Amino acid sequence: MAPVSEVVGLLAEHRIGAVLVIDAAAPRHNTMWHDIAGILSERDIVRALGKAQSGGDVLDMTASQLMTEARYTVSPNATLAEAATLMTERRVRHLPVIEHDILVGMVSIGDVVKARLEQQTTEVESLKAYVVGG
Missing domain, CATH: 3.10.580.10 (CBS-domain)
Structure with a gap:
């Protein structure tokens, strides 16, 4: 090691x-x-x-x-909410990403927060466009 x-x-x-x-x-x-x-x-x-x-x-x-x-992992198909919930409940900041028992990456709490903020920004912009267009 x-x-x-x-x-x-x-x-x-x-x-x-x-x-x-x-x-x-x-x-x-x-x-x-x-x-x-x-x-x-x-x-x-x-x-x-x-x-x-x-x-x-x-x-x-x-x-x-x-x-x-x-002890805890996520699959590449996990949602942001699933990853965030697992990290919060288990008090971990990093999760290996496993697909078919093979390591494909690692996600951090920073990755999850950044992606969630981007997701929220997109949702807000879509709602603004809908309200203005509607």
């Missing part, structure tokens, strides 16, 4: 808040649901740093030592 110091670099480089921790023996492509060990987020790292004697101790740990188990 990758060291936390490497994960921190990935998070910063890609400007993301979490990564999936995949079993080292898993294939590079067509990662199966059972190959996902967990999710390591910025929050997991910050919490560990807050408890540690030294930041170096945390950075030398492996991703699997700090990760949160990935």
